[in-house]
Amino acid sequence: MDESLRKQALGNMSLAEARERLLLSFRFSPQTERVPVPQARGRVTAEPVYARLSMPPFPAAAMDGIAVRADRTRDASPARPLRLEEGVDCHPVDTGDPLPQGMDAVIRLERIRRIDGRTVEIREPAVPWKHVRSVGEDVAQGEMILPAHHRIRPVDLGVLLAGGVTEVPVISKPRVAVLPTGSELVPPGRALKRGEIFEFNGAVFSAYLEEWGAEPDYRGIVRDDPELLKRAILEAAEGCDWVVVNAGSSVGSEDYTHDVVRELGEVILHGVATSPGSPVLLGKVRNKPVIGLPGYPVAAYLALEWFVRPLIDHWFKVKADPRPRLRVRLEEDVRSKEGREHFVRVSIGRIGDRYAARPLPRGAGSALSLARADGLLRIPARRGLLRAGEEVEAELLRPKERIDRTLWVAGGQDPVLELLVNRIRRERLPFSLSTAGIGSLRGLHSLARGGCHMAAIHLGDEGDGVEHRRWVRRFLPGKEVLLLRLAARPLGWLVAKGNPAGFSGAEDLSRRGIRFINRQEGSGTRLFLDRLLRENGIDPSTVDGYDREVLSPWEVAAAVEEGSADVGLGTPALARRFGLDFLPLRDDPFDLVIPLEVAESEAGRLLIELVRSDAFRAAAASLEKGGLERPADGHGE
Amino acid sequence: MDESLRKQALGNMSLAEARERLLLSFRFSPQTERVPVPQARGRVTAEPVYARLSMPPFPAAAMDGIAVRADRTRDASPARPLRLEEGVDCHPVDTGDPLPQGMDAVIRLERIRRIDGRTVEIREPAVPWKHVRSVGEDVAQGEMILPAHHRIRPVDLGVLLAGGVTEVPVISKPRVAVLPTGSELVPPGRALKRGEIFEFNGAVFSAYLEEWGAEPDYRGIVRDDPELLKRAILEAAEGCDWVVVNAGSSVGSEDYTHDVVRELGEVILHGVATSPGSPVLLGKVRNKPVIGLPGYPVAAYLALEWFVRPLIDHWFKVKADPRPRLRVRLEEDVRSKEGREHFVRVSIGRIGDRYAARPLPRGAGSALSLARADGLLRIPARRGLLRAGEEVEAELLRPKERIDRTLWVAGGQDPVLELLVNRIRRERLPFSLSTAGIGSLRGLHSLARGGCHMAAIHLGDEGDGVEHRRWVRRFLPGKEVLLLRLAARPLGWLVAKGNPAGFSGAEDLSRRGIRFINRQEGSGTRLFLDRLLRENGIDPSTVDGYDREVLSPWEVAAAVEEGSADVGLGTPALARRFGLDFLPLRDDPFDLVIPLEVAESEAGRLLIELVRSDAFRAAAASLEKGGLERPADGHGE
Structure with missing residues (x-):
């Protein structure tokens, strides 16, 4: 393999070692500020605080x-x-x-x-x-109220004031420059030209920094130009305590951070043995930490937590509490490259008395997958393949108590599931609903193995439940289940407005110039397509785009709308949301498969009652006509 | 029993029923605001939010x-x-x-x-x-990014901006009036006249309200005057969404809240079957909730959480996650009155592979005890006595992961333990130290039963360790322990500056006009006093104040300083902090008793190394001369 086009190779230090090296490179001497007690929540004490008066001050x-x-x-x-x-x-x-x-x-x-x-x-x-x-029974003069390096909570404010302390010495917040770089970036809200994307990592960094007790200083987008980047890093290092540079920290043709930091100061290390998150740069400019983070959102946010959060704790001399952990059973194989520590986002569901974890399908580019994750698996560098069924430890991103109250649906995807999620919240039902869009067949398979509470399927039922019952018998032989119809939507072709390609049906799929976009195997839509091709005697290898698989109906519609595909399969709801034309093929009922024991649980009963309510049926019907869900008072988007 | 002096009796409804009744009394229709995404952290979505654009917007x-x-x-x-x-x-x-x-x-x-x-x-x-x-691989146009009634986290901001959403519809925050009432209250920082105390609950309420997502409106102290209170509640109900009135909600001679709320609107209920926290008033004025909370800090903060936090969740239609729970073994009997649900603050330590819980000694008046608590026991109304050794469930106030890393010292009290706590933090050692001031003998007893990691004792050692070893052999026969000297301070009489009572020694304790203040049984100081009385042939019943027991050396000094006692036993460090005179009696070494297995653990080794360091010895010596601990840079109090 020839690496000559790379500017330099990334290093391969372990995460733990890299972090240790970063922390040992800096010794901070933050200032002490005195803030009025009512404003001290969340601040960190700079010294122990002693009571100046006794409470009560008299017997x-x-x-x-x-x-x-x-x-x-x-x-x-x-x-x-x-x-x-x-x-x-x-x-x-x-x-x-x-x-x-x-x-x-x-x-x-x-x-x-x-x-x-x-x-x-x-x-x-x-x-x-x-x-x-007695005098001082609550707090006695001279007694220590708070130790040094303690993060102040609401209850602490009361003890401070009761002890006659009105101002508290706290450690100043580190000011952290946030420098997004990239000529393709534009501020959110602008109209996008082709090739441009919104700069959104900066807002996430700023929010995390605030949450962890630092003071973010968002300094605006820097174009990919080494001179501009040099000036921006220098100014940031002079005006702030640390600098976070986003993207440009890898080794692509426009990744200048490494060279600029080396010129201005010192590169501590470049590249860590993680996946995702490897292209990290740790450096020092004007004796201040400069952290270069990867551009992909998941990688960026994980690396921020690996390197910047410990710096904050180091600054305040507080100890972060590790995330709670939970033993989970893997629902799928998890592949990891040896030599790298892997971080895998998972959904976690409590099925009976154990916890099932399923890796989220999307890549490091998907902030949504991190937002939806319940936990993180950390796979050590020397592990390799983890098998479905294995028990591993997950770090929790959501409280276990919330996971315990969540019903987990795996299988097909449709906006009606979003509707259901929202209605459960609006009605304040005592449980949540979590959905895993893994396709109808894998949903049934998962249900059969106890990997979820319910499956969502659309597998070519005629509306009478016969075909869906046949699939259920095949995957769950002997199991008593309830089939609950969520929607009876049509399935058909999605084409651009006005059908500019003149697509007229399955027979056109192998026509030259028609670019199709497909769904992954095991999805109800893919199953339907494959049957259609068979019935029409079409060889899949003659369909341009048969190999172009995406994991959700939204992505099909988005590709047709954007113009990189001419046709895909979808529903009228999607066509209307994306401004596409819809050529109907057949009705495609969408059902929940609910095992009897789930249907008879409290959450199950409430869920079924909700789905059968007139209000839900009306909302679902309007959705099929292409509407978004609107709030009860009508102030919709 | 004659209750004729009471204005009315408090009700006795269960907490769960009272809360249910409160929530059923109100239906909120909060406004929707649109806020720029970068400012949306912590806000709650008013509607589901859908992507307006796909990310990436192109393949x-x-x-x-x-x-x-x-x-x-x-x-x-x-x-x-x-x-x-x-x-x-x-x-x-x-x-x-x-x-x-x-x-x-x-x-x-x-x-x-x-x-x-x-x-x-x-x-x-x-x-x-x-x-x-693929187009929309991260997030596809039309896909739901966030459901309704979702509290927005940093990672969500990225998904919103990536999906082309720059403003997000959120539920307006409820504005909550905080009305402290009481003629004895003065704003913190003022000089206190006798009988006055600082108003500090308001700052704690405001901070909790903020933390839970509401907007506090602190409206200043209202004197105990029904007309003033009436006007204040009316104005608050007109300008805010809810009103929290602090104190005046019981049935004492100056508790007007009940009558005022009944006059202005409706009393939903008055009094709940809890301890602490029973004098709660729930009412409605101008169709808005008015919550009267007890005055004692612990009761007030618990009741705020019981009633106001669920109102906030009700407003936003979010579900609060219950606190994590942990099975703990009780180290002491816990008495609870039947018919009331009891809330007991406990310290929790991980000893070997189980968790030991010890009730904090102080009353509902002590915010400090809530600040120091690791957990809360909830004892159902029908329980009665819980025995030491019983296993119960605790709700955690601190993360289990932090409890797991905490060394627990039970026994005697001295400022040198505060010094140790602070030095461990300053040096960022990988553990914390928690202290339970239960007296030297009970400390040894607890260590013997596996209720703590180490005991702190001062039991009349002569400086050679012989006496302390004798006590250890008695309580921990056959156990190998290390005795680690923390301080070799003198013990003596604390008297007011200039010794106005002319106190000259033990023989004066039974002198008419001399008011003594004592320590609880089992403390090293009490043991010393009792021996002193025996040696001097003094009958305890002739000592005025022999029955006046307090639980800490600080309270002894505070009572002498305040003037309600003439003499007590203490150390020079206390005398200097309180501006008292000190009449020395004898040296009173203060030792840590560390079992071998703890001494050989990582935390144990680091602790011993710290205590033996020159820096610690110097700081401890300066402490004995009466200094407070100062930060390294000398910016002390």
Whole structure:
């Protein structure tokens, strides 16, 4: 293999070693600021904080009642009640009142009988110091309220103020420059020319930095020009504590970060043995950390967490809590290249008393896959293939408690599932719905192995359920299931508005100049196509684009809309959303396959009730006509 | 029992029922706002959000390399390499570039040999659509990016912007009035007159409200005057969505909230069957929720979470994740009154492979105890006594992962332990230290039963370790332990500056007019006092204040400083912090008792190394002279 076109090869250091090397390269001496306590939430103490005053500042009544001198009540008994004169033998007190001079106990209101305006009666002696809060019982002057390097929570504010502390010394936030680079980038909201994409990683970095306690300084897009990049990094290093450069950190023809950092300072390392996230650059300019992150969103966000979050913790001297972990069973094989630590985004579902994990299908370019992930598998560099059925540890991105309350649907995809997800939320049903778009057949297969709660299928049913029942018997022999119809949408050809290619049906698929876009094997749509080709005697190898597989109906429609394909299979809902024409072929009912035990669970019953409601049926019908779901009050997009 | 002095009795509804009743009393119709995506972190979507554009918006190169038309590369092989002319047969592309018109595959840079400026050579055919990202592979136009009622995280911002969404419809935040009431309250920072205390709950409420997604509106202190309160509640109900009134919600002589709410609107309920937190008032004024919360900090913050947090979730239609739970073994009996659901703050330590929980000693008045708690036990109303050794479930207030890394010291108390806690943080050692001030004897007892990792003791050692070894043998027979000296401080009498009572020694303890303040049984200080009384032939019943027990050395010093006691036992460090005089009695070494297996663990070794370091010894010595711990750079309090 010839690597001569590469500017240089990426290094291959382990993540742990790379991080260690980064942290050892810098010693921070952040400033201390004094902030008013009410504004201190989330800040980190610079020093231990001691109480300046005691709370309570005096011995105080802990109950509503009367304050007495206990030794003067010694003779009280039910047989011989004792009368006390207010203002002389006793003083009325409310909870929190200072104990009057000379008194040393409180008798609760409930134990007192009022005789007249000045006299009360008691039937038992007071216990010395009973119902009296001692000075400093809450917090005593001189006592440490908060240790150093502690992140301040709401409850801490109360202790600080109670202890007479009104300003708290906190560590200044590190100011982090965010420098997106790339001539193809434009600010979100502009009209895109072909070849341009929105710069969106910067907003994500800024939000994470804020969440982790740093102060982001978004400095705008820098074009791919080494001189511009040099100036931008220098200015950022002078005005900020650290610099995060996004993309340009690999070794492509327009990746200048490495050379610029080497010229301005020092490259600590370039490239780590991870997948995704390998093209990372760690450097030093003006004695400040410069972190070059990959451009693909998932890689970028993971690498931000690997390198920038520990820098923040290092700055504040706080210890991050590792993510909670959970043992999960893999639903699919997971391939990993030896020599690289792999990070795999997974959905996790609780099926019975164990947790099933399924890798999310999309690549490192898909922020959506990270947004939808429930957890991350970390596969050590020396592992290689993990087999379906293996038990592994996942780091959780969502709380286990939420995963426990989630119903998991695997199989076909349709906007009606999105509708269902939203209605469950709007009605505040006590569970969530998570969907894995893996195709109808794999959905049934997964259900058969206990990999999900329900399958979503569209496998050529005629509307009477016969064909769907046949598939269910084949995959789940002997299993009692409920088939719940979500939609009875048509399936047909999606072509550009006005059908400029003059596509007229299956027989045109092998016509020269017609570019098709296909779905992956195991999807209901692919199954339908293959049958159609057989029935029409068309050899798949004559169909241009038969190999062009995408994983969702949206991608089919998007490719036709964009013009890189002329035709694909889809539904009227998709055609309307994308402004395409639709040539109907047949009805294609979309069903949920619900095992009896799920249907009879609380969540299952509520789900079925919802789907059968008039409101849901009406919304689903409107969806088939191409509408988006709108909120109840009509303020839609 | 006569309750005639009470204005009315508190109700006794269960917490779950009370919350249900509150939520059923209100139906919210919050406004929708559109906010720019970069500002949307933490906000909650009002509607599902769909992609307006596809990302990538065109088929894009997924690798650096050349774009080709796959069917034109069919004949390439290692034996017969194929030459391609740039600009004709192929086009150079960087990752992310649009696939040039007519091309349908990318060949990676590593698979290409450059021949000259215009010609490259390949040795195998391209696979159609390989290394090409399909249109919408990340997110496709029309696809749902976020469901309704979803709290937006940093990663979601990227998906929104990638999908061409620049503004996101979110639910407006509920504006919550915070009304502290009480004539004894003054704003923090003012000089306190006797009987006054700082208003600090309001800052804590505001911070929690912010953290949960609401917008607090702190409206300042209202004096105990029904007319003022009435006006304040009315104005708050008009200007805000909900009103939180702090204190005045019980039935004491100055608790007006109930009557005022009844006059202005409706009382939904008054009093719940919990401990702490029972004096809660739930009402409706101008059709808006009014929540009256108890005054004691712990009760107030718990009740805020019980009632106001669910209102917030109700407003946004989000589901709160319950706190993680953990099975713990109780280290002490926990008494609970039948008929009330009890909430007990506990410290939790991981000892070997199980978790030990110890109730924090302080009352509902102590915000510090809530700040220090690791978890909460919820004891159902019908339970009664829980025995030490029982296994129960705790709700975690700190992550389990942090508890797992914490060494737990139980026993005596001294500022040197605070020093140790801080130094461990400053040095970023890979563990934390948690201390339970339960007295030296109970510390040893707890260590013997596996209730903590180490005990802290001061039990009258002469400095040679003999006495302390004797105690260890008694409590931990046959156990190998290391005794680690933390401090060799003197113990003596604390008296007010100038010793106005003319206290001269133990023989004065039974002198008329001398008010002593004592420590609890089992503490080293109490043990010392009792021996001193025996040696001097003093009958404890003749000592005024012998029954006045407090749980920490700080409280002893605070009471002497405040003037409600004339003398107590303590150390010079305390005397200097509180500006007291100190009359020395004897040296009182303070040791850590560390079982061998703990001493040999990683955390144990690092701890011992730290304590034996010159820097720590110097800081501990300065502490004994009365200094507070100061940060390394000298910017102390």
